[in-house]
Amino acid sequence: MTEKWTSRLILGLTLIFLIGPFLIIIIAGLSAGQSLAFPPDGISLKWYLKVFEIESFRDSFILSMALAIFGTLIALALGVPAAYALNRYEIPYAETIKTIVAAPIIVPGIIVGLALLRYLVLPIGLTVTLALFFAHTALVLPYAVRVVSSSMTNLRSDMEEAAVLLGCTRLSAFFKVVLPNIKGGVLAAFILGFVTSFNQVPVSLFLSGPGVRTLPIDMLAYMEITYDPSVAALSALLAFLSVGIVFLAEKFLGFSRYV
Amino acid sequence: MFQNRKEGFALALPAALFIGILFLLPVGILLSEAFQLDGGWSLQGYIDFISKPLNQTVFLRTLKLGFLVAAVSAVIGYASAFCIVNLDPKSRGRIFGMVVLPLMISPVARTYAWIVILGRTGIVNDAIIGLGLSDTPIRILFTETAVFLGLLQLFLPLMIISLVSSMENLPRDAISAARVLGANWLQVFTKIILPLTKEGLVMGGTLVFTGSLTAYITPAILGGAKVLMLETLLYQKVSVSNDYVSASIIATILIAMCFGTNLLLKRIATARE
Amino acid sequence: MSSPYILLKDLTLAYGDMVAVPKLNFSCDKGELIALLGPSGCGKTTTMRSIAGLLAPQSGQIYIDGKDVTNVPANKREIGLMFQSYALFPHLSGFENVAFGLRIKKLPEAEIVEKTNKGLDTVGLLHLANRKPSEMSGGQQQRLALARSMVMEPKVLLLDEPLSNLDARLRLEMRAELQRVQRETGITMIFVTHDQSEALALADRIVLMKDGLIEQIGTPDELYNKPTSVFAADFLGFExxxxxxxxxxxxxxxxxxxxxxxxxxxxxxxxxxxxxxxxxxxxxxxxxxxxxxxxxxxxxxxxxxxxxxxxxxxxxxxxxxxxxxxxxxxxxxxxxxxx
CATH class of the missing domain: 2.40.50.140 (Nucleic acid-binding proteins)
Structure with a gap:
């Protein structure tokens, strides 16, 4: 009996430490007063509403969304064929290719941002937006390859051969037989990539210009000016967004199977 | 049908080229810059960098915090993971989900919460003053303690996940058998649980340690200019003093530390007893 | 003299630099049931895959029905193959598995439905048309795979170890099923096996292979009673x-x-x-x-x-x-x- 209660106490404290802070910012954002405080000075929704009126937040939200969606789509367009090739074929330099594709996980993001700024944006004149797009795509690519690969390992290659013998071309065999059986993995990769890209900070630190800032960077910049509860409200909204997406993915896809 | 090596290579090539050209190449040039001085190859940049007391302090602090966060998360991680593994499957899934959840949330949001908790008018200071422990708010924000707490909250889930997955393979009977043979809990831990979950510990340790070394947001928000870590120092070098050479040097140090940790811990994990 | 239905001429098959089958020559008539028999690694599966078009030969020709098909891609060769693992499509129902090839052919819907139902009926699976392969037993999955190949009315049906995944009772059933389908349709069948008793029981003629070479070709009777080599004798039970x-x-x-x-x-x-x-x-x-x-x-x-x-x-x-x-x-x- 005591063991059971000890276990509950340990888990309870751990979860309070991990999740408690979110509850606090959700509530802090509900403040009716002017400054960030907990417990808040009265309750109102005004900060939650104000978030939508701050123009820079709106612009950076759109940029972050676009980066996350298109960056992940391109990462999948590159990553699905790569995962397929690495699983199906005995290709030359397979280990080298795997190492290259996994590199963005190991290299600290801030260095990537700096490198792209110095050697792509400044000398060549690449726009900051395009550099951001490249960086976010590269960042998501390893996850796309890994998640799609793991959903492909149980897929036997003779299924494709069967499809070809029934009249399919290689390409249509991929779309008719392979893709339907890995679509859960592809969707999981998309969600994981989206969340990773959307929440990404270090890579984007140096990649910001006039009017071009990802949302997290914009929030950091806003916090340097003022500690009003709007950032708390925005943080809470973003947390709901991420949790909502992951919750739906888990419910309809069994997301955690793939990650 | 899949003997065509060229076909397979062609399918994998775009991804490798994309990362190679747009990612590795610029990073490689950046790193090589740290070894160049006055047009020649040299380690002088490193010697100058390390000889500055501020840089030494930041370097050691980064190491210290990384190590502390990894160690404390290992302790909490073992306790939590052990409890989670022993739950019934249904509540186990639910609790595990709650542990994973924070990973999906923006680190900015996760770190921001600590301002509310640790700030001058935050919960902790309210409590301290309310209890009469101090008349004026004490500074917690912008101290190493704040950074430590922020990093711990950020990376603890990674440790718990690694340990839970390695503990799932732990033979349940082994623990009972050891207990029956008269081992106390400490002996059970050091003689059975630890050796059998070593891989999970190393994996989690690598993730937490390198994560802490390369975190930017937490030291930036909770440490500020007072508690610089290597990442925040790098940012400062570029944005305040336009010192790209120092930035490259810090970048090299960071990457070397990450790779070094990966290799070292992997070796420990695969070493024989 | 009429030309043979299937003719393999100086067929050389290789994986990279490793030659699996050097200069194979073989022919058979329409409607024959041929067994490719031999221990694992003897080149029998490799030979079968090249007939299907899944493996391009290094040299030599394959003729089917008098036509050189060596360079005809697998999807145009009109050959059926029943895989050892069945290779059913897990995301499709039994009906859609069988209809798959007919849909690729873009036949009219009514014809697809008719042919598919008839195919399912022939193997006794019409009542399971809406089930996914994962909801079928091993024997049902195999009959589904058979139906999927047969509705395409292939020129040749290849079978890779057709009985090896079944238990003893199902094996007898499936053997009877294959013989019935062959009798009713008159289709040419080539099956690969490492089990001499399977080959003896099913085949009209047996091709015994060793190290990529044909060791002996003959009727089950000839092989069983008159093996011409030590290897053949050993493989057929002269211990x-x-x-x-x-x-x-x-x-x-x-x-x-x-x-x-x-x-x-x-x-x-x-x-x-x-x-x-x-x-x-x-x-x-x-x-x-x-x-x-x-x-x-x-x-x-x-x-x-x-x-x-x-x-x-x-x-x-x-x-x-x-x-x-x-x-x-x-x-x-x-x-x-x-x-």
């Missing part, structure tokens, strides 16, 4: 094979003189052909196993190990017991091949 020279048989352990005249070459006896209890040779029982009707002995003789199996009705011997045995001329099979 006692000895070199013979000047009327002396030479075993691993020693020599014995033969009590009848024989040319030089090899002599082979099945275990059932060895006589026990009488004869001029002596041996010690090394082990004995009771197998219902028969008793299987391993004997330690002067020339080496002798396998014998005799009716369980006869006198039994214990391990370690000495006995007399004979290798009778009437049961001996002579192989010309020298060592």
């Amino acid at each position: 006692n094979i000895f070199e013979v020279s000047n009327n002396v048989i030479i075993g691993d352990a020693g020599k014995m003189s033969l009590d009848f005249k024989s040319e030089s070459g090899h002599l082979a006896w099945r275990p059932s052909g060895v006589k026990i209890g009488q004869g001029k040779y002596k041996a010690v029982v090394k082990s004995v196993a009771f197998a219902g009707e028969r008793r299987e002995y391993v004997l330690d003789a002067e020339i080496g190990v002798i396998m014998a199996d005799v009716s369980a009705q006869k006198k039994s011997y214990k391990i370690g017991e000495s006995l007399a045995f004979d290798l009778p001329k009437s049961e001996a099979h002579f192989i010309e091949q020298a060592s």
Whole structure:
């Protein structure tokens, strides 16, 4: 009996430490007063509403969304064929290719941002937006390859051969037989990539210009000016967004199977 | 049908080229810059960098915090993971989900919460003053303690996940058998649980340690200019003093530390007893 | 003379630099049921895959129905293949699995439905049309795979180890099913197996392969009773094979003189052909196993190990017991091949 209660106490404290802070910012954002405080000075929704009126937040939200969606789509367009090739074929330099594709996980993001700024944006004149797009795509690519690969390992290659013998071309065999059986993995990769890209900070630190800032960077910049509860409200909204997406993915896809 | 090596290579090539050209190449040039001085190859940049007391302090602090966060998360991680593994499957899934959840949330949001908790008018200071422990708010924000707490909250889930997955393979009977043979809990831990979950510990340790070394947001928000870590120092070098050479040097140090940790811990994990 | 339905001419197959099948020549007529028999690694599956078009030959030609199909891609070759793992499409229902190829052909919907239902009916799966393959038993999955190949009305049906994944009872059922389908449609079938009893039971003709080469081609009768090589004899159950020279048989352990005249070459006896209890040779029982009707002995003789199996009705011997045995001329099979 005591063991059971000890276990509950340990888990309870751990979860309070991990999740408690979110509850606090959700509530802090509900403040009716002017400054960030907990417990808040009265309750109102005004900060939650104000978030939508701050123009820079709106612009950076759109940029972050676009980066996350298109960056992940391109990462999948590159990553699905790569995962397929690495699983199906005995290709030359397979280990080298795997190492290259996994590199963005190991290299600290801030260095990537700096490198792209110095050697792509400044000398060549690449726009900051395009550099951001490249960086976010590269960042998501390893996850796309890994998640799609793991959903492909149980897929036997003779299924494709069967499809070809029934009249399919290689390409249509991929779309008719392979893709339907890995679509859960592809969707999981998309969600994981989206969340990773959307929440990404270090890579984007140096990649910001006039009017071009990802949302997290914009929030950091806003916090340097003022500690009003709007950032708390925005943080809470973003947390709901991420949790909502992951919750739906888990419910309809069994997301955690793939990650 | 899949003997065509060229076909397979062609399918994998775009991804490798994309990362190679747009990612590795610029990073490689950046790193090589740290070894160049006055047009020649040299380690002088490193010697100058390390000889500055501020840089030494930041370097050691980064190491210290990384190590502390990894160690404390290992302790909490073992306790939590052990409890989670022993739950019934249904509540186990639910609790595990709650542990994973924070990973999906923006680190900015996760770190921001600590301002509310640790700030001058935050919960902790309210409590301290309310209890009469101090008349004026004490500074917690912008101290190493704040950074430590922020990093711990950020990376603890990674440790718990690694340990839970390695503990799932732990033979349940082994623990009972050891207990029956008269081992106390400490002996059970050091003689059975630890050796059998070593891989999970190393994996989690690598993730937490390198994560802490390369975190930017937490030291930036909770440490500020007072508690610089290597990442925040790098940012400062570029944005305040336009010192790209120092930035490259810090970048090299960071990457070397990450790779070094990966290799070292992997070796420990695969070493024989 | 009519030309053969399938003709493999100097077919050389390789994986990279490793030649699996060098210069294979083989032909068969329409409606024949051919078994490619041999141990694993003998090139039988490789040969089958190249007939299907899944493996391009390094050199040589494949003719089907008088047409050179060597360079015809697999999806245009109109050949059916039933995979050992069945290779069903897990995301599609039984009906859609069978309809798959018909849809690729873009047949009118009504025709697809009619043909698919007929195909499912033929293998007795019409009532399971809406089930996914994962909800079917092993035997049902295999019949579904058969139906999926057969609705395409292929020129040739290839089968990879068609009975190996089934238990003993289902194996008999499936064997009957394959023979029935073959009889009713008159389709040419080539199946790959490593099990001599399967090949003997099903095939019209057996192609025995070893190391990428054809060892012997013949009817089951010919292969069973008249293997032309030591390998063929061994593979088809002659477990006692000895070199013979000047009327002396030479075993691993020693020599014995033969009590009848024989040319030089090899002599082979099945275990059932060895006589026990009488004869001029002596041996010690090394082990004995009771197998219902028969008793299987391993004997330690002067020339080496002798396998014998005799009716369980006869006198039994214990391990370690000495006995007399004979290798009778009437049961001996002579192989010309020298060592």
